Amino acid sequence: MNSKDPVMGRPRKTVRIPSSPFGGIFVKLLLIVLTIIFLMPLYWMVSGSFKLQSITMSVPPEFFPAKPTLANWTKLLNGSWPIWNWLRNSVLVSLLTCLFVVSISSMAGFAFGTKKFPGDKILFFALLATMFLPPQVMFIPLFLWVRTLHLTDTLAGVYFAMALPMIASPFGIFLVKQFAGGIPRSIIEAATIDGASERQIFLKIALPLLAPSLATLAIFTFNASWNNFMWQSILSSERVNFTIPVGVSYIARTPAFGKSVADIGLMMAGGTFGAFFMVLFFILFQRYFVKGITSGSVKE
Amino acid sequence: MKKRLNRISRGSLSAYVYIAPGYFAFLALILGPLAYSVYLSFFNASFNLEARTFLGLGQYLGLADDLVFLKALMNTFKYVLIVVPSAIVLSLAIALIIEKFGPRLQGLFRGAFYLPTVAGGVILSIVWIWIFNPTYGLFNYFLGWFGIQPVLWLADSSTSFMSVCVVMLTYTIGQPIILFLAGLAGIPQDILDAATVDGVNGWQRIFLIKVPCIRPVMLFVLATLTIQIFQSWETVFMLTQGGPNNSSTSLVFLIYQTAFISAKVGKAAAIGVILTVIIMIVTLLQIRMWKEKI
Numbered sequence: 001m002n003s004k005d006p007v008m009g010r011p012r013k014t015v016r017i018p019s020s021p022f023g024g025i026f027v028k029l030l031l032i033v034l035t036i037i038f039l040m041p042l043y044w045m046v047s048g049s050f051k052l053q054s055i056t057m058s059v060p061p062e063f064f065p066a067k068p069t070l071a072n073w074t075k076l077l078n079g080s081w082p083i084w085n086w087l088r089n090s091v092l093v094s095l096l097t098c099l100f101v102v103s104i105s106s107m108a109g110f111a112f113g114t115k116k117f118p119g120d121k122i123l124f125f126a127l128l129a130t131m132f133l134p135p136q137v138m139f140i141p142l143f144l145w146v147r148t149l150h151l152t153d154t155l156a157g158v159y160f161a162m163a164l165p166m167i168a169s170p171f172g173i174f175l176v177k178q179f180a181g182g183i184p185r186s187i188i189e190a191a192t193i194d195g196a197s198e199r200q201i202f203l204k205i206a207l208p209l210l211a212p213s214l215a216t217l218a219i220f221t222f223n224a225s226w227n228n229f230m231w232q233s234i235l236s237s238e239r240v241n242f243t244i245p246v247g248v249s250y251i252a253r254t255p256a257f258g259k260s261v262a263d264i265g266l267m268m269a270g271g272t273f274g275a276f277f278m279v280l281f282f283i284l285f286q287r288y289f290v291k292g293i294t295s296g297s298v299k300e
Numbered sequence: 301m302k303k304r305l306n307r308i309s310r311g312s313l314s315a316y317v318y319i320a321p322g323y324f325a326f327l328a329l330i331l332g333p334l335a336y337s338v339y340l341s342f343f344n345a346s347f348n349l350e351a352r353t354f355l356g357l358g359q360y361l362g363l364a365d366d367l368v369f370l371k372a373l374m375n376t377f378k379y380v381l382i383v384v385p386s387a388i389v390l391s392l393a394i395a396l397i398i399e400k401f402g403p404r405l406q407g408l409f410r411g412a413f414y415l416p417t418v419a420g421g422v423i424l425s426i427v428w429i430w431i432f433n434p435t436y437g438l439f440n441y442f443l444g445w446f447g448i449q450p451v452l453w454l455a456d457s458s459t460s461f462m463s464v465c466v467v468m469l470t471y472t473i474g475q476p477i478i479l480f481l482a483g484l485a486g487i488p489q490d491i492l493d494a495a496t497v498d499g500v501n502g503w504q505r506i507f508l509i510k511v512p513c514i515r516p517v518m519l520f521v522l523a524t525l526t527i528q529i530f531q532s533w534e535t536v537f538m539l540t541q542g543g544p545n546n547s548s549t550s551l552v553f554l555i556y557q558t559a560f561i562s563a564k565v566g567k568a569a570a571i572g573v574i575l576t577v578i579i580m581i582v583t584l585l586q587i588r589m590w591k592e593k594i
Contacts, residue, residue, distance in 0.1 A: 108322030137572035
């Protein structure tokens with residue numbers, strides 16, 4: 001807080017900022033407890049992946065694996081589950097989705113953000129209005145079309161089909177439009193006078209300026225596509241075609257030991273494997289996540 | 301002059317070219333399927349569409365008597381009414397606490413609470429299946445410290461719904477915290493200074509100054525969370541499959557079950573249309589109520 005009076009420029013009488021009810025030691029303790037509660041499941045999963053089945057079912061539970069074992073991880077990685085296929089499928093589907101969303105949104109967002117044309121407001125509003133539609137409603141017709149076109153007969157077709165519902169991204173167009181609107185008109189006008197074509201303005205001027213927001217969009221889309229569990233599980237018929245969430249949920253729902261008992265250690269190893277990539281992705285790109293989340297709503 | 305005019309009209313023509321791929325995707329993958337869903341909702345149809353029979357509004361009238369549908373409808377509203385306010389209160393409180401920290405520490409906590417969201421509902425549900433286990437789960441163990449008898453959580457129709465709520469809550473607060481922090485950081489310092497000079501106390505500072513200042517963010521959080529919980533599915537799918545006795549089912553889970561397990565495509569489409577209308581009405585109401593208050 002500034003100690004000078006903003007108007008008179010002389011030192012002001014000290015005014016005490018009231019102590020916030022959210023500042024005390026009790027509150028800090030509460031925060032730590034909350035953090036532990038919210039992170040506990042993740043800790044429990046990772047540590048559980050290093051426990052023997054007998055330990056995972058012990059009462060009282062063992063909070064730190066006293067004798068950590070790699071048994072669950074060897075079970076997961078020994079080839080009985082095609083997890084590397086799942087990883088490849090998830091990565092390729094998400095990349096394909098990104099490719100479509102980023103190229104389509106950058107073009108449309110550029111046009112909506114920098115140009116005036118008849119119908120621009122209505123066309124943009126129509127897009128925005130569909131942002132809250134539940135995607136599950138579109139899944140039934142899309143599934144029928146995917147079946148009619150026999151898209152799932154080839155692996156490339158499966159990837160395309162899995163990316164399909166996310167390709168239309170009103171959010172992406174909205175996001176790029178916000179940033180394209182911030183490109184100074186003078187830059188575009190100067191380029192036009194210099195004889196730059198529309199395409200050159202888009203490729204050479206707009207795209208480089210939009211690069212940070214496109215990166216945000218790409219990272220966001222990648223994450224959303226990775227977790228597009230319902231659509232992916234509808235399309236997955238064979239184990240090799242699963243994506244990571246579908247495969248991991250499949251492991252979790254497959255009874256082990258020939259009876260209805262779940263193999264908890266294996267479930268936790270699968271869960272840890274599934275969470276690992278997105279968590280890593282998040283840690284690497286946290287800045288972009290925050291930007292993507294806030295750019296839709298918080299304006300200066 | 302003529303050349304310049306020409307350039308302008310060519311400019312707006314090219315605008316249509318630039319939005320064409322986006323609009324094509326929009327029509328083919330959003331509006332088209334939506335319209336087709338509405339059409340399908342009037343038929344008694346399986347995935348073999350040739351054998352469909354026309355029901356008309358009979359489909360919707362049938363749903364009005366369908367006890368499972370009504371249960372799912374009720375539950376979905378209950379999920380929204382329980383999880384959304386809890387998530388908002390919790391995330392606002394956490395944001396207000398960590399708002400005062402330095403950028404480093406703030407980023408650390410922000411990231412910690414966002415981690416469950418990143419891991420996703422499927423992964424978290426897998427752990428919670430274990431945590432909720434009646435005999436060797438962590439939850440009953442902790443409650444045992446307070447002398448509470450083991451509860452069946454997921455397998456008991458009186459607790460399954462709340463159990464699913466708990467898991468939903470664990471991965472919905474990450475995003476609101478980030479939004480609230482950004483909103484709080486954007487409050488102009490002179491407003492806070494003026495409040496200090498006026499002798500506003502701590503609680504007043506929060507509820508009379510800060511919260512009203514981040515109104516737009518609140519509305520955004522409220523609307524997006526509501527839409528998100530209205531569509532919740534994966535926790536139900538992973539934890540309870542809607543059971544026992546449909547006690548934890550939700551509309552989207554019912555759509556999935558009806559279409560892709562029971563192959564009643566027309567009925568599932570009708571449920572989807574109803575969900576769409578509900579979300580539309582609730583979102584518009586929220587926006588209107590919020591505007592009137594200002």
